[in-house]
Amino acid sequence: MLLLNSRARLVFYVHVRTRMWSILRNKTATATTMTCFFLAHSLPPPLFSALFKPSPPLSAGFPGAGWGPAIRSFCSRSDRERRAMADRLEGFCDPSSISYLTQREAAEIDENLMGPLGFSVDQLMELAGLSVATSIAEAYKASEYKRILAICGPGNNGGDGLVAARHLFHFGYKPCICYPKRTPKPLYTGLVTQLESLRVPFLSVEDLPSDLSSEFDILVDAVFGFSFHGAARPPFDDIIRRLAGMRKSDQANKKSPAIVSIDIPSGWHVEEGDVSGEGIKPDMLVSLTAPKLCAKQFRGPHHFLGGRFVPPPIAEKYNLRLPPYPGTSMCVRIGKIPQVDISSMRENYISPEFQEEEVEAHPIKQFRKWFEEAVAAGLREPNAMALSTAGKDGKPSSRMVLLKGVDEDGFVWYTNYESQKARELSENPWASLLFYWESLNRQVRVEGSVEKVSNEESELYFHSRPRGSQIGAIVSNQSSIVPGRQVLHQQYKELEEKFSDVNLIPKPKHWGGYRLKPELIEFWQGQQSRLHDRLQYCPQEVDGRRVWRIVRLAP
Numbered sequence: 001m002l003l004l005n006s007r008a009r010l011v012f013y014v015h016v017r018t019r020m021w022s023i024l025r026n027k028t029a030t031a032t033t034m035t036c037f038f039l040a041h042s043l044p045p046p047l048f049s050a051l052f053k054p055s056p057p058l059s060a061g062f063p064g065a066g067w068g069p070a071i072r073s074f075c076s077r078s079d080r081e082r083r084a085m086a087d088r089l090e091g092f093c094d095p096s097s098i099s100y101l102t103q104r105e106a107a108e109i110d111e112n113l114m115g116p117l118g119f120s121v122d123q124l125m126e127l128a129g130l131s132v133a134t135s136i137a138e139a140y141k142a143s144e145y146k147r148i149l150a151i152c153g154p155g156n157n158g159g160d161g162l163v164a165a166r167h168l169f170h171f172g173y174k175p176c177i178c179y180p181k182r183t184p185k186p187l188y189t190g191l192v193t194q195l196e197s198l199r200v201p202f203l204s205v206e207d208l209p210s211d212l213s214s215e216f217d218i219l220v221d222a223v224f225g226f227s228f229h230g231a232a233r234p235p236f237d238d239i240i241r242r243l244a245g246m247r248k249s250d251q252a253n254k255k256s257p258a259i260v261s262i263d264i265p266s267g268w269h270v271e272e273g274d275v276s277g278e279g280i281k282p283d284m285l286v287s288l289t290a291p292k293l294c295a296k297q298f299r300g301p302h303h304f305l306g307g308r309f310v311p312p313p314i315a316e317k318y319n320l321r322l323p324p325y326p327g328t329s330m331c332v333r334i335g336k337i338p339q340v341d342i343s344s345m346r347e348n349y350i351s352p353e354f355q356e357e358e359v360e361a362h363p364i365k366q367f368r369k370w371f372e373e374a375v376a377a378g379l380r381e382p383n384a385m386a387l388s389t390a391g392k393d394g395k396p397s398s399r400m401v402l403l404k405g406v407d408e409d410g411f412v413w414y415t416n417y418e419s420q421k422a423r424e425l426s427e428n429p430w431a432s433l434l435f436y437w438e439s440l441n442r443q444v445r446v447e448g449s450v451e452k453v454s455n456e457e458s459e460l461y462f463h464s465r466p467r468g469s470q471i472g473a474i475v476s477n478q479s480s481i482v483p484g485r486q487v488l489h490q491q492y493k494e495l496e497e498k499f500s501d502v503n504l505i506p507k508p509k510h511w512g513g514y515r516l517k518p519e520l521i522e523f524w525q526g527q528q529s530r531l532h533d534r535l536q537y538c539p540q541e542v543d544g545r546r547v548w549r550i551v552r553l554a555p
């Protein structure tokens, strides 16, 4: 049995806090490195203006912003970063705020990048391919869309496709390549060698299955980019026809791989789009650097922007208005996130087996093991737990609270003793806690009775909190109605002044901790085909001793 005194508990808090902060600091460091990388490629202002003259704004049209990755990154940032990002995101929700490039402008930008701005084609291709791969990974999970066919043309677009396929391999997808007209330059032969070393299969046009739909989940159209003009020649004319035709016939069967076009749907006019109306209708378009004019006609569910290498002089010269890249992401969604059919949302959990033989005899020991793994996995707030209570009316209510300590005596959190949960707990001490660690496919369920922690313990924790949180706890008459936000702010300001010369802010009587003593703990780990592991611990009396019995429950 594991028994920890309050000092050991404190050590545990400090350990957990330190690890969380070190993970947070690492994340910030990565973001800073990326910013430095970006700035390092910009030139001093006098050189900018010598190189570039401003040109009039480009035509615009923006179907409304969907900020999936942006919101994710937003959530993992510091308050200051979040505020700055929120301002920027708001600015880009304006539908007329994004720029589209003509073919000439796109070519000019490439010339500038690879001329005065010092980029090589290899670098741009690597970053473009990585952007495409990360965009695909944002929209199509490897667990559902594993089998990818990248159809690569002879030019840069084909090279982007080869790079994307390499990254997709490393992301856990199974790419195949169709690269019928290989370019004999070292850059391209190198890309082929890299893919061959990963044992990525290359298929000739003749080897392609007659029914692409049955063999692949994603078809990457990396045939022609923005510099292509004229009519497609064999074998690409036929491949493009297959891609365009396949969508129509497969729509009838409700079975079709997702078509992802890189920069331009092959066969489309760079500015006028699908002129014949018979061209490829991709599900996803990954625009590179900035969308080309034809992208205005894109009607698929996923439009992403990639190519996070545009230096300020280019953005200024072409008056580029583009959505900001979230965090360290190489891609950003343009437009709305498509509506999802909630009933079709499902995950196939893949985890190592969770066996009776490997679990700890004591559930708190097992809990700590999993908790430490959740911390090590870099989960945000792994100590967040849903607390469910029910008062004498028997009506349950749930809310999140933060675990602030755990030992054999139970699970501790702090709150307001006059809140709804406190009222319910005073009427009925039975409650449950629930942890969900999504990326580990794990859930822990705890049930038991609740008691207040000692005043001494609450005092100790109260004074370990930041001053702002201490004042906030005094201000908040939790769960009561407030006339407006400004009332809270006003009270906060008054207390800040009142305590400005006070070293130790007194803990209010109405604030303190609760401890739930577990009567039942269940560890759940998601597995394939819904055959999840559920190991439940419940206490039993054996020879007058309380021991934990472990049973497996049906999923």
Ligand SMILES: Cc1cc2nc3c(=O)[nH]c(=O)nc-3n(C[C@H](O)[C@H](O)[C@H](O)COP(=O)(O)O)c2cc1C
Binding pocket: 381, 384, 397, 398, 399, 400, 401, 402, 403, 413, 414, 415, 416, 419, 420, 421, 422, 478, 479
């Ligand atoms: C992630 C997260 C952590 C929270 N942690 C706490 C906490 O530790 N203590 C607390 O009183 N409220 C916490 N809250 C707020 C509660 O969910 C809830 O709004 C508040 O306690 C009032 O609940 P009640 O009216 O049911 O008493 C947290 C909310 C979230 C989303």
